[in-house]
Amino acid sequence: MMLSSPHLREANSVPRIMRLVCVALLPGIAVYTALIGPAVLTQIFLASVAALFFEAAMLKMRALPVRRFLGDHSALVTAWLIALTFPPLSPWWLTVTGVFFAIVVAKHLYGGLGQNPFNPAMVAFAVCIIAFPALMSQWPAQGLTLPFEQQLEIVFGFSPRIDALTAATPLDAIKTALKTNALRVDNIQELLRSQNLYGTFAGRGWEWVTMTYLCGGAFLLLMGVITWHAPFAFVTSMAAAAAICWLIDPSRFSDPLFHLFSGGSMLGAFFIATDPVSGCSTPRGRLIFGCGAGLLAYLIRVFGVFPDGIAFAVLIMNICAPLIDHYTQPTVFGLRARESDT
Amino acid sequence: MMNKDTFKTIAADGLWRQNTGLVQILGLCPLLAISVNTVNAVMLALATLIVIVMSNVAIALLRRLIPHEIRIPVFILVVASLVTVVDLLFNAWFNELYVILGIFIPLIVTNCVVLARVEAFASKNPPLASAFDGIFMGLGVLWTLALLGVLRELIGNGVLLSGIDMVMPGAHALQILPEDYPGFLLAALPPGAFIMLGCLIAGKNWLSERGKRKAKERQTPPVSRRATGESPVTS
Structure with missing residues (x-):
């Protein structure tokens, strides 16, 4: 029988890799936030909370040690990638739906980390752009600077979505x-x-x-x-x-x-x-x-x-x-x- | 001729144990293509049910006259003529719906559920049992298709029974979820059908497994009773 890859070559543990990926995303997040505003950070926070919740729920349902697998940060990387690829002013439920499809469907229904044939974050993006094409194409207009409260209101649906916001x-x-x-x-x-x-x-x-x-x-x-x-x-x-x-x-x-x-x-x-x-x-x-x-x-x-x-x-x-x-x-x-x- | 037990087995097989959609995974093409909404799904399932029952009875009556070697072409001919009848009935009574269901009504001929029942059951059993088998297999098709239709319509658009006026003039679709529900287009698209069917099959398997486990627990006395050692009764 042929041994299937990946072959272990170095002391790279999953938590270490995932932590480094998060670190590598930080400068991008910083510049992105400077460009768009704190809505980016809101999305990242929202996606992270949703991802950890779904991950914990799925681990519990599958009777796996929640603490150990939750600590490998892989759900966090998925969540950050989703938050960075979705439009920053998308409503909160859109991000949560994306995270749900990434963590529950694309990751755990296929057998969890290491078993998923598709990249979870990209599954989330594909599902959402097929299901909600209009919302997923609403990118904030260039040079648009909204105060933080207003961005929050748009994300959490308290204020109507205005077409002029996007371009x-x-x-x-x-x-x-x-x-x-x-x-x-x-x-x-x-x-x-x-x-x-x-x-x-x-x-x-x-x-x-x-x-x-x-x-x-x-x-x-x-x-x-x-x-x-x-x-x-x-x-x-x-x-x-x-x-x-x-x-x-x-x-x-x-x-x-x-x-x-x-x-x-x-x-x-x-x-x-x-x-x-x-x-x-x-x-x-x-x-x-x-x-x-x-x-x-x-x-x-x-x-x-x-x-x-x-x-x-x-x-x-x-x-x-x-x-x-x-x-x-x-x-x-x-x-x-x-x-x-x- | 037909006792209660065989009847029960036939019913349980059709509705649950040998359910065509969830266990035999047969006839998926109409199952996935037509289950966009409840009305389409139920009406196509009804057409399939009628065809299964009629063809089962017909083949059961003719089973001793059909030469074994050419039975499949004969089955197909009988099924095809019955499908033509149903096709004309739908065209006459539900013309609007007939246009929407389109090719899927003639395609019942090639639905493997029909041929499978004829080959596996009706060609070996008397007409009455075959009729019951047809009814319950058809009901199995009906409830899976209807459930898939309900789920896809509800998740996809937040409504139920859209297009009901084509079957019952004057009736209206029900708005179940709030008006501003954005709609989940994926559920109405083919991938949504596959995902939903996968979830239904998983749910069915889970329920069956749980049933088996419970049955086993009922057979063997609970561990706690033996462990306490208070009751001297041994079985």
Whole structure:
């Protein structure tokens, strides 16, 4: 029988990995909060409480030691990723529904941590964007600064949701332009500038959030929590796909740099495609996984109907991960490539 | 001819132990496609029930005349002609609903529940028992489809019995959840049907397991009585 990966290589315990992932998310959270306001922190708090509650309830129902598994922080990482990928002003029940699907359905119904074939946070995103497409596309307008109390009122449903609060994200603006095909500008940057959505090299404001996700990812690389394969492949394939479209028609497609620093690209590349459970576990497998996820994410976000494609791309690659792992098993030491296949 | 026990077994098999949707997992295509709301689900299940009963009786009557080697084509022909009857009845009485159910009424021919009952039961049993088997298998289909329809409609839109006016003119759908319920679109979409059916199957298995455990406990005397040692009675 072939031993299934992952093989234990170092003293990385689950709680340590999860703690480091949380630490790596902190700078991104800080910049995001500075951009949007404390609603981000509210969502993170809300998602964390809901995740710990569902996790404890499911552990109890499955007769597992609650304290020990609750302390591995894996539910917390899922909760933070959900809070960061959902629109910050989404109503509280939307976040809780997402967390419910992530923890109860995607994680525990499949057998708990280590058994889940799909990334729980991305399942939450996919479920919610299919079930509530309108709410999941309401991103706060650029430069909109609401006082904290008002943000809280919107999240907890005491104040009506006003359409003027939300606006198209840079990705939405591009997609609308691509669909309507009524561009009067030479390139997409001008279009975004005209809507005051373009910053230095990508979407205004968002570029710095994604930049800090990149820094957090680099930190995880340095700490040995993740390997370079999946993020590298993700970034490369997305950039390549974007570059091809951009070179063909710069008036309809934006440049690769913009895509890499828009939406959930960096979060997806470093925090989601590197998921040790639902991702691939062989080095070559991780390269294929990242490549596929990056390419699919680009295609879905540019040509699909949803605002961003990271979640669907990752879920599709999650399905393929066992197959990819099967065909990319490294040669067993001492055997030639052919022999170790059997 | 048919005693009470066989009747009881047939009823329990159809409704619970051999439930087509939850245990045999047969006929999933209409089960998942049509259970978007209660009215569609119940009406399609009724059509299936009628077909199962009629085909069971017909095959049970003909069972000695059908050559074993070509029984399947003969079964299919009999079932198909009965489905045509039901199809025309629906078209005549519930035309609006007939348009919505569309291909799924003719598709009852290929519903494996029908063929399974004919092959497994009606071809080996007398007409009366076959009729009962058809009724209870059909009721099994009916309650699973109806439950799935109720759940999906309620969670998806917060209403019940939408489209009831197609069956009973003048009746209205019931708004169960508050008006501002945002609706959970996933429940109304195909993935929602799969998730919900999975939960129903899990719930059925859980209930069955619990029933078995309880039955076992009833057979063996509780441990506490033996442990106390006060009663000298040994069985």
